[in-house]
Each structure stands twice: as structure tokens, then as C-alpha cells.
Amino acid sequence: MEVSKNYEPKEAEPRWQKYWEENGIFSFDQNGIKKEVYSIDTPPPTISGKMHLGHAFSYSQQDFIARFQRMNGKNVFYPFGTDNNGVATERLIEKMKNIVARNMDREEFSRICLETVNNELKPKYVKDMKRLGLSCDFSIFYDTIDENSRKASQKSFIDLYKKEREYRKDAPTMWCPNCQTGISQVECQDKEMDSFFNDIVFKVKEGKNEEDLIIATTRPELLPACVAIFFNPVDKRYKKYSGMKAKVPLFDYYVPILPDERADPEKGTGIVMCCTFGDQTDMEWQKAHNLEIKTALSKDGRMTEIAGKYKGMKIAEARKKILEDMKEKKLLVSQKPIKHAVNVHERCGTEIEFLKSKQWFIKYLDLKEEMLEWGKELNWHPPHMYSRYEHWVKGLQWDWMISRQRFFGVPFPVWYCKKCDDVLLADEGSLPVDPMKDKPKLKKCQKCGCTEFVPEKDVMDTWATSSLTPQISIGIVNEKIRKKLYPMSLRPQAHDIITFWLFNTVVKSRLHNDMNPWKDVMISGHAQDPHGRKMSKSKGNVIEPQEMIEKYSADAMRFWAAGSKLGEDLPFQEKDLVTGQKFITKLWNASRLAFMHLSDYKDEPGKMEIVDSWMLSRLGRIVRDSTKSLENYEYSKTKIDVEWFFWHDFCDNYLEIIKDRLYNPDKRGKDTRKSAQHALYHGLLAILKMMAPIMPHITEEIYQMHYAKKEGMKSIHVAQWPEAFKIEEEKESIGKIAVDVLEHARKAKSERKVSLKTPIKHMFVKAKITAEEFGMIAEDIKSSTCTEDLEFEEIPENSKMGFECELEI
RNA sequence: GGGCCCGUAGUUCAGCGGCUAGAACGUCUCCCUUACAAGGAGAAGGUCACCGGUUCGAAUCCGGUCGGGCCCACCA
Numbered sequence: 001m002e003v004s005k006n007y008e009p010k011e012a013e014p015r016w017q018k019y020w021e022e023n024g025i026f027s028f029d030q031n032g033i034k035k036e037v038y039s040i041d042t043p044p045p046t047i048s049g050k051m052h053l054g055h056a057f058s059y060s061q062q063d064f065i066a067r068f069q070r071m072n073g074k075n076v077f078y079p080f081g082t083d084n085n086g087v088a089t090e091r092l093i094e095k096m097k098n099i100v101a102r103n104m105d106r107e108e109f110s111r112i113c114l115e116t117v118n119n120e121l122k123p124k125y126v127k128d129m130k131r132l133g134l135s136c137d138f139s140i141f142y143d144t145i146d147e148n149s150r151k152a153s154q155k156s157f158i159d160l161y162k163k164e165r166e167y168r169k170d171a172p173t174m175w176c177p178n179c180q181t182g183i184s185q186v187e188c189q190d191k192e193m194d195s196f197f198n199d200i201v202f203k204v205k206e207g208k209n210e211e212d213l214i215i216a217t218t219r220p221e222l223l224p225a226c227v228a229i230f231f232n233p234v235d236k237r238y239k240k241y242s243g244m245k246a247k248v249p250l251f252d253y254y255v256p257i258l259p260d261e262r263a264d265p266e267k268g269t270g271i272v273m274c275c276t277f278g279d280q281t282d283m284e285w286q287k288a289h290n291l292e293i294k295t296a297l298s299k300d301g302r303m304t305e306i307a308g309k310y311k312g313m314k315i316a317e318a319r320k321k322i323l324e325d326m327k328e329k330k331l332l333v334s335q336k337p338i339k340h341a342v343n344v345h346e347r348c349g350t351e352i353e354f355l356k357s358k359q360w361f362i363k364y365l366d367l368k369e370e371m372l373e374w375g376k377e378l379n380w381h382p383p384h385m386y387s388r389y390e391h392w393v394k395g396l397q398w399d400w401m402i403s404r405q406r407f408f409g410v411p412f413p414v415w416y417c418k419k420c421d422d423v424l425l426a427d428e429g430s431l432p433v434d435p436m437k438d439k440p441k442l443k444k445c446q447k448c449g450c451t452e453f454v455p456e457k458d459v460m461d462t463w464a465t466s467s468l469t470p471q472i473s474i475g476i477v478n479e480k481i482r483k484k485l486y487p488m489s490l491r492p493q494a495h496d497i498i499t500f501w502l503f504n505t506v507v508k509s510r511l512h513n514d515m516n517p518w519k520d521v522m523i524s525g526h527a528q529d530p531h532g533r534k535m536s537k538s539k540g541n542v543i544e545p546q547e548m549i550e551k552y553s554a555d556a557m558r559f560w561a562a563g564s565k566l567g568e569d570l571p572f573q574e575k576d577l578v579t580g581q582k583f584i585t586k587l588w589n590a591s592r593l594a595f596m597h598l599s600d601y602k603d604e605p606g607k608m609e610i611v612d613s614w615m616l617s618r619l620g621r622i623v624r625d626s627t628k629s630l631e632n633y634e635y636s637k638t639k640i641d642v643e644w645f646f647w648h649d650f651c652d653n654y655l656e657i658i659k660d661r662l663y664n665p666d667k668r669g670k671d672t673r674k675s676a677q678h679a680l681y682h683g684l685l686a687i688l689k690m691m692a693p694i695m696p697h698i699t700e701e702i703y704q705m706h707y708a709k710k711e712g713m714k715s716i717h718v719a720q721w722p723e724a725f726k727i728e729e730e731k732e733s734i735g736k737i738a739v740d741v742l743e744h745a746r747k748a749k750s751e752r753k754v755s756l757k758t759p760i761k762h763m764f765v766k767a768k769i770t771a772e773e774f775g776m777i778a779e780d781i782k783s784s785t786c787t788e789d790l791e792f793e794e795i796p797e798n799s800k801m802g803f804e805c806e807l808e809i
Numbered sequence: 810g811g812g813c814c815c816g817u818a819g820u821u822c823a824g825c826g827g828c829u830a831g832a833a834c835g836u837c838u839c840c841c842u843u844a845c846a847a848g849g850a851g852a853a854g855g856u857c858a859c860c861g862g863u864u865c866g867a868a869u870c871c872g873g874u875c876g877g878g879c880c881c882a883c884c885a
Contacts, residue, residue, distance in 0.1 A: 005844095269885095280882085341884055390812095391811080391812055391881090496880060525879090528879090532815095532877075532878060569878070570821085575820085586845075589844040590844060596844075636823085637823085651844090651845090746851075749839090749840085749850085750850055755839090756840065757842050
């Protein structure tokens with residue numbers, strides 16, 4: 001069989017991708033109830049334009065596993081979703097369409113978001129993923145904002161509410177007084193600002209006298225919301241004041257002086273005032289000491305009525321005025337200019353405030369012990385990733401706040417009674433609902449009988465939905481098979497979101513179903529720039545995977561992604577794609593040689609030559625190890641093992657040795673040719689199959705040329721994973737002599753700077769095998785090394801000498 | 810500030826108690842050989858970051874130091 005000289009990945013890869021899709025090679029068999037299922041909780045990428053290198057990296061790694069499991073005969077459930085709900089999408093679309101969400105009707109804004117996502121963003125994304133060769137069943141597809149997902153999120157909300165795991169209460173949220181909107185962490189930015197440390201005077205009664213207590217603050221305008229003063233318990237200077245009260249300057253009311261180790265004795269004067277709320281620590285203090293919450297700022301960034309005469313002033317104005325007044329009353333001792341980083345809203349640069357408002361929470365702080373157990377029950381790959389989960393859980397201080405004052409998200413299925421504020425849930429049968437548009441099923445408040453309701457305007461945080469991906473994706477398929485899918489076999493994801501996505505999914509699954517969502521988790525590392533740094537647009541070191549796939553191939557890209565151990569970060573090196581490309585070429589050329597000699601091959605082994613058994617036995621070890629590696633998510637080991645075996649044992653040595661037998665059956669005998677054909681056929685096939693998960697296109701191309709018909713399979717990717725060949729130690733050790741001799745001869749010729757086909761006039765081999773055994777490999781040695789006269793001497797078993805080879809060229 | 814990972818050849822990585830510490834790329838030398846010259850073969854190249862400890866034996870296990878990366882938190 002003649003095989004064309006070159007392989008063109010640019011043409012071949014899309015061709016096979018189309019073929020796989022048209023033939024449903026990766027379809028999940030929804031009726032395959034009897035087959036063992038392997039289910040994957042595919043991460044839904046956030047739609048932010050197009051696939052980036054980190055995606056190419058980690059999605060390739062999970063795909064290796066999916067393809068391996070499929071070749072092991074499992075019915076692989078491998079859905080695909082996109083995460084397009086939440087702030088990230090909102091902001092992207094505001095920019096793309098030049099609109100501002102808060103100035104629009106929510107429904108209208110959501111409509112534009114959905115349209116943009118579906119028509120512009122998603123298709124590009126899915127195309128990129130398919131171009132990478134991802135073997136998802138794209139017919140099992142979800143969006144975190146589609147009807148199914150909204151329904152699942154709202155159902156989850158109702159269920160947890162009924163289980164008394166949800167509550168609504170005042171809580172501080174980050175707020176931009178300029179844009180007058182709640183904002184999220186991702187919209188914040190650090191900004192270096194010039195400010196002053198103001199040393200101000202609190203008065204403490206000490207017997208008859210009043211003592212001064214000096215406190216350094218950058219936020220004097222928050223004084224009216226001051227609720228306590230803290231010092232560190234190890235700080236002897238302030239110990240005597242513990243439990244006493246101090247008078248707040250200008251506002252003349254008393255607050256307690258309390259010990260707390262969060263106060264830093266080194267900072268300022270060592271004592272600090274707690275205002276509700278100046279920053280995160282204020283919130284912790286408020287909660288830990290159960291302090292009153294005072295609100296000094298309103299939503300438009302003006303002082304509230306508790307500020308007395310400063311009421312209605314803007315923050316900057318109030319700060320100035322208050323400082324002036326304190327100066328006048330000698331309550332301001334000194335001012336030191338400082339530079340410090342503050343959180344600002346990235347859109348407008350305004351300093352962020354913490355305001356209290358009603359928020360929904362999932363109550364889970366009481367479950368810390370259980371959470372640790374849940375985490376331990378998962379099989380972590382690699383195992384050390386568990387400690388990230390563990391430390392996160394141990395450090396938890398708040399319940400899970402799930403409400404956001406946002407626009408494009410899943411609405412809460414909730415109305416409130418206008419009169420008594422009682423909660424009215426949507427009817428489960430009517431989900432998904434939008435309370436701003438829909439009406440509750442109940443006509444009257446159960447508590448007070450009132451008939452007027454106020455819809456909840458907030459939407460859920462995106463994690464409240466994405467923590468349901470197992471339920472959402474499973475919800476798409478036949479009811480009959482759902483039971484077999486849950487808990488799922490695998491959650492693949494990167495390590496940066498263990499504390500969010502992974503943790504939240506575990507929590508939801510436990511609260512809803514009382515079991516873990518999956519058995520195994522596989523945690524990928526990050527793709528970095530060539531110098532091992534994080535890639536980011538601002539650094540200008542972003543590498544686009546699309547370009548690299550175009551320049552080399554998807555297989556080469558995946559080859560690179562298989563280059564580091566699971567969980568390890570990997571710097572991107574373009575040279576690694578070159579290596580991948582070379583490997584593809586080598587596979588292609590070796591296959592050309594093989595198929596040239598296999599057209600008349602029939603599977604009837606007969607008597608096997610030693611060298612053929614040597615190769616198959618060695619390969620048997622590789623198959624055994626590689627299978628184990630992939631079962632343990634160690635795809636990089638499989639790659640290294642197969643790559644090395646193929647290049648050196650198989651191509652350099654084995655193929656060179658059998659050429660003579662293949663080309664010259666008249667001289668060497670038909671049986672020795674048959675033996676070579678047999679080993680060649682099965683050896684190459686096993687190599688292809690083991691590389692198929694990593695390089696799905698080139699292996700498919702070669703498989704289809706020769707093997708597909710013979711095995712009666714539509715694709716290498718649904719073909720049976722190779723069985724390990726029998727390992728035959730004795731034959732291996734005899735065969736190894738032949739290989740050692742070949743390598744020795746090659747080295748000798750290279751040192752003498754002569755061509756490899758230069759004849760060797762005389763060769764003298766000494767080895768620890770019998771003359772009879774040597775006879776079984778003598779002809780192969782002669783032909784592969786071009787030796788004219790070969791002599792052998794047996795080394796006794798107990799001799800110190802090992803293998804020796806002398807030659808004369 | 811807390812956590813996790815990593816320091817092995819010029820570069821990117823394997824090896825994770827026991828052969829002479831490996832591969833790829835790069836470098837140098839050679840080779841048109843009936844799969845492959847947009848190839849191939851061979852060679853050179855290492856105080857396994859540093860300091861201690863455990864052990865018959867440490868790149869590998871333990872403790873510390875110093876670097877690098879990432880995540881989280883903080884910024885009165």
C-alpha cells in the first residue's frame with residue numbers, strides 16, 4: 001500500500017473533526033444503561049471572547065482522560081457548557097454594545113446579553129474548543145443562564161430555603177457611591193492614593209480625670225459610625241482601658257474599648273477605631289463582638305442623619321469639615337501624609353464603600369467539620385490539592401452570600417409582602433420565574449393576608465448557579481440513565497478555583513442530595529509565559545492558542561499540554577510544539593514503512609523471531625504502565641513512555657532490524673517475514689492507540705488507512721484500548737543483545753564518520769547467552785549492521801565481564 | 810500576612826530511598842541509509858539551590874536557609 005509522502009494537519013484535522021461529529025463518535029449513549037458510565041463535570045468556560053492558552057492547556061488534559069476512558073469501553077458522559085451569567089459577561093457586553101446596564105430595563109438588558117452571547121460569543125468559543133479536538137458530546141450543551149440552568153438554580157434556592165439553610169439579613173456590600181451600584185470583587189482595583197494619618201483624640205474617664213486616647217485614622221468622616229475601639233491583648237499600654245468606654249470626638253457618645261488580636265500594635269498608635277464599615281476588618285469585628293451597625297453613608301455617598309450637622313455632605317467635604325472642627329477643639333493632634341493602596345471601582349476610580357443592605361445567605365458555617373470530611377472523601381489528583389480545600393474551609397468566617405445587586409443573572413424566585421416583608425416563594429412548577437415580571441401563585445400573604453407584593457430585584461451570584469453544573473448537565477439527558485451519572489466520575493478543573501467552584505459544588509450537592517457530586521477530581525495547573533510568569537493582557541505576554549494551532553496543529557498543541565505532570569504549571573515554549581510536530585512526522589513515516597509491508601499480512605503468527613518477541617514484550621510493559629498511568633490521571637507519564645519507546649526501541653532499533661526480513665523473504669525465509677509482519681502490525685497499532693488520547697488526529701488518520709477496516713471500527717477513539725502483550729523476560733534479554741550490538745555498531749560508525757551502511761568486515765561479540773541463542777539473532781545482527789563476518793563467544797554466567805563487541809570496518 | 814507548589818544539563822521538564830542521574834530543544838561532529846535531509850545518527854554538557862539531620866546508602870525522607878511562581882487575605 002502506497003501512502004502519500006506528507007501529512008497535512010491543516011487539512012486532516014478539520015476533516016476528522018467533521019467525521020467524528022457526523023458519525024457521533026463522542027455521543028453519549030443515553031440508552032446504554034448496561035454499559036459502565038464514566039461521567040465528567042466539564043468546566044463551563046466563561047465566555048470572554050475566545051479560548052485562551054490556559055483553556056487549551058487544561059481542556060486538553062481532561063480530554064486525554066475522556067478519550068482514554070472511552071477506549072476502555074466506558075459510556076462517556078462528557079457534556080459542554082458555557083458560563084455566561086454574571087458580572088464578567090455584563091461588563092463585556094456593556095463594552096461591546098456601548099450600553100450601561102443600570103440605565104436600562106433589566107429584561108431588555110438581559111435580552112441583549114443573551115443575544116450577544118448566543119450569536120456572537122458562544123459560536124466562536126465552541127469552534128475553538130472543537131478545533132482543539134475536544135471530544136465532548138456537544139449535543140449535551142448548557143449555558144449557565146439558559147432556561148434549564150435558571151430553573152435548576154431557582155429550584156436549588158427553594159429547596160435550601162425549605163431546608164432552613166437560607167436566610168436574609170443586613171450585610172455590608174461593596175458599593176460605588178459614584179455609580180450608585182453594588183459591585184463585586186472583580187470590579188475592584190488597587191490604587192495608590194495620597195492620604196493622611198490623622199491622630200485624633202478620644203477621651204477616657206479615669207477617676208475624676210479625663211485621659212486622652214490617641215487614635216490614627218484615614219477616615220475621620222466615619223466617626224459617627226464608630227462602634228468600638230480595639231487594642232491588641234499583648235499590648236501593655238492599653239491593657240488598663242480594657243472594658244472601659246471612650247468618648248467619640250465631636251459626636252460625644254461612648255464606645256467600648258476591647259481587646260482583639262486583629263489590632264496591630266505597630267500600626268498608627270496601636271489602637272484602632274471600628275466603624276461600620278470602613279473595611280473588611282470592621283466587618284469581622286462587628287460580627288465577632290456582635291456590635292451595633294451604624295450607617296454614616298447613604299447610597300449616594302452622602303452623610304446620613306447620624307452625622308448631625310454634617311448630614312448631606314459628600315465624603316470628601318465631610319472629611320475636611322470634621323478635621324477642621326476637631327482642629328479647632330484641639331481634638332486633632334497631628335497629621336502625617338501617607339501613601340496607601342485603596343480599593344477603587346475600576347470603571348470610575350471612586351473609592352469603594354461598604355454599605356449595609358439586605359442580602360441572601362446560605363447558612364453553612366455550622367458545617368465546617370462536615371465540609372472537611374466531604375473533601376477527604378474525594379480522590380484528589382494530585383493529592384496535595386486537598387490542602388487548599390482544607391485551609392479554605394478552616395478559614396471560613398462568613399456564610400455564603402448569594403445575592404448580587406446586578407442585572408444579568410438568575411433572579412431569585414421570591415416576592416416580599418409589602419406590609420410584613422414575609423417571603424413568598426415561587427411555585428416549583430412555574431420555574432423559571434422573573435419576579436419583576438411574573439406574579440406569585442399565592443394571592444395573599446400567608447402571614448398577614450396582605451395582597452400586595454414587592455419583587456426581589458437582586459440576582460444570584462454566578463457561583464450559586466455554576467455550583468450546580470452536575471445537576472444541570474445531567475438534567476439534559478434521559479431520566480432513565482440519570483441515576484447512573486450521579487455522583488459523577490470526575491470533576492476536572494484548574495487549581496485557582498478550588499475554593500470557589502469545587503468547594504461550592506460540594507456544598508450544594510451535600511445540602512441537596514447528601515452525597516458528593518463526584519468521585520475523582522483532577523486539578524490542572526496553569527499555562528504560563530515562556531519565562532514562567534502569569535500571562536496577562538497588561539503584561540503583553542499573552543499567547544493565542546488559535547495562532548499556534550494554525551501554525552503547527554491541534555495535535556502539537558495537545559502534545560505540549562501533555563508535557564507537565566498534572567497540577568503543575570507549565571511555561572509555554574514554542575519549541576515544544578516543534579517537537580510535537582516532529583513526533584507527528586515520525587509516526588507518519590514509520591507507518592508508511594509499515595503499511596508498505598503489511599498489505600499481504602494475515603493474522604497468523606506462527607513461530608516468532610526473538611527480536612520480534614523482544615519488541616512486543618517491551619511494548620507489553622509500556623502498555624501495562626501507560627494504562628495504569630492514565631487510570632491515575634498521569635497522562636504525562638504515558639506520553640513520555642510511549643514517545644520514548646516509539647522513537648528509540650521501535651524506530652531506531654526494531655524497524656532497522658526487521659527491514660531485511662521484510663524486503664528479502666527469499667534470502668531470509670517467508671516465516672521470518674511473517675513474524676516481523678505480525679509484530680509490526682500489532683506493535684504499531686498499540687503505539688497508535690496509546691497516543692490516540694493525546695494526539696487524536698494523526699492517530700486517527702493512520703488508523704483509518706489500515707486498521708479501521710480490519711478491526712471493524714469507525715474510529716480509533718472507540719476502538720479497544722490495547723491489551724498488554726505477554727512479557728517474556730528470557731526472550732527480552734536475548735533480543736536486547738541484538739539491540740546492544742546495533743547501537744554499538746551505530747556509535748562506532750558515527751565516531752569513524754562513515755555512513756551507516758558502510759560494511760563491517762569483521763565483528764566479534766561476547767555475551768552471556770549461549771551460542772544457540774545467539775544463533776537466533778545472528779542474521780538480524782548481520783543484516784542491520786551490514787556485517788560480513790560475525791563471530792561469537794559465550795561469556796560464562798559467573799564471569800564479571802558483561803557484554804563486549806569489537807569490530808573492524 | 811497565610812497557604813500550596815517548584816528550584817536537577819544553556820532552556821523546558823522526567824526521575825521521588827538503591828544501576829554510570831535521564832529526555833526533548835539548543836550546541837558541536839558526522840551521515841543522501843530501499844519510512845523519514847523541512848530528515849537521521851552520535852558526542853559534549855550536571856557540586857541534583859544552600860546548610861544540617863536520618864540511613865549501610867539521599868536528587869529522592871526530615872528540619873532550616875535562600876530564590877522563583879501561583880492562590881487567598883490585608884492595606885486603621
